[in-house]
Amino acid sequence: MLTFFSKKEHPLKLQEKEELEKPGEKMEVEVNEQEKGEHEEEDKVLEDMEPFEEITRELCKDDEDKKEMEEGAVQKERQLKPIEFLKALVKDNDSFQEYALEQFKEINEQEEERQELEEYQCLRALEERSLNRYYNILPFDKNRVELQDARLGQGDYINASYIVPSYDIPRVYIAAQGPLRNTIVDFWRTVVEQNVPLIVCLTPETEKELEKCARYWPVGEKEMTIREGEVMVKLSNKEKEENYREADCMIRKISVSFFYQKKIVKQVSVVQLQFLGWPDHGVPHKPNKLIAFIKLARTYYEDEKPILVHCSAGCGRTGTFCVLDCSEYFIKSQPCPHDPIACLTDEFRKQRTTMVQTQSQFNFCYGALLQFLDEIEQ
Template structure:
């Protein structure tokens, strides 16, 4: 199986029409070819008896590129968290893809943010969606203590499609403090993709601006409940760089690379088609074609 389906900007409109014909038949075939990518990798650490309770889903298990934490209690299992280093356009460890923390892993989550010097944090799920807990709320209204790290919410700006929060995090052992900005996208429904391509593209630009200013030398953590929304945003970021710098589109190749680092990234066919619609709308906007960014779909994602 080829790892690339690269299409030039000039040829993309014709390619998009061809793949979208007959109810997205061409895109469905591409997505089917991605089904097995990355699933055969070892999951030994994730499946250890001591680590199993730290996983939200039994089919989203990191290993080959997993993030390793320090061992603080003298047990080797202290280094485990359900998170993977992920490649972006600029570096091999530009992102960390993580699950939404569980009640028992919130301390590990903040320890990861501290140890990996994370300054940009992206959340793509609500804590509760359709009566189900998708992510433990890992911050409080004021100051919260998570083992040796104190987290204080210092600002919160709710907007129509996302909320911006700044946290001051303090290491109680060293007294060092840092400020982490959380970008919490709230307009991504539990069943579906964002209502428009424009809203997610705008959100990506906002996150990327912060990354370029504060996170050039440390990874950006992105999480949802599992892998779908996280993979889609990471893929969109790389896609935009491809269009801007290479004048080409290779979403198949992007998703293939992501799945070699964490299974099921860009989890649904709808997400895969949505990324191609994003590419189409970005290209139209670049060429000055009048474009209405209102692509929508209604199938399930987590």
């Protein structure tokens, strides 16, 4: 704080001698007075700020409480068992239908947007039009199965895609179209070259008098020879075919041999499971048969070996099977988000077009998974 003086009262002229004899005494008094005044002002300011600080503390406390409540709600949601989430989701049919419709629509829109990206080109497939059953179901160049062993046949193309789930799911699939008559050899080349232990067939050979899949296995005891005896396929189990009614499927153990210059160069045995109760573009009447079928298929899985899954196009029924087979593992490794069906469907669509092709197949997955989890917990 500054102090102003008139010329008449100026201290340096009235008390010059005294101040020179006692240097610093007068200045010390003035400094003390100045500090005292400053402290008084600071105390007043602090006193005036107390109400504002109280309000600020209350606001911060409210924000902290709100944040804790939000975090608690999220944590509680994460702790919700997936089976409880699914039950709550499908409990109200109208709400579920609306939810599933929106999810499927979003997945379709995202797939359409990806079609413009170079990563999702199908240039090799377009060069082999005669080897594709459907003109619009083609494997992406990035993850198509490439045939390599020239002793087993010519060409490297087959309409089949590697499907590798994320989320630490211990599965590798080959999703393929149902063989055409001119691609049966390539189909068996895939099985042999990829060391496939299990073929999951989700279609009959014909539906409504239309061929959906060429028969690539023999009937009865008669061997099936292809390409002038260069490929031989036969049923290797004594019963030839077993009708497993609980899972509504046929079980076949098949031996396939490839000959090169009249010598066997490749010979493998593989199990084929053919599910019988699944119409094209549709769903099984009840999920229990398909659940039993998936459980049966799992008994034939071998670590790190791909499972070849096909229907007619290799996307609708094939995608539905793969999603249901993986959902249990997804839930164990990824408890939040809670919706394994939407996440896996979108994941597989990035690897093969229209996996889980229809709205009815997408909706079916929820009820089937719920029943599947229910059986596992029992």
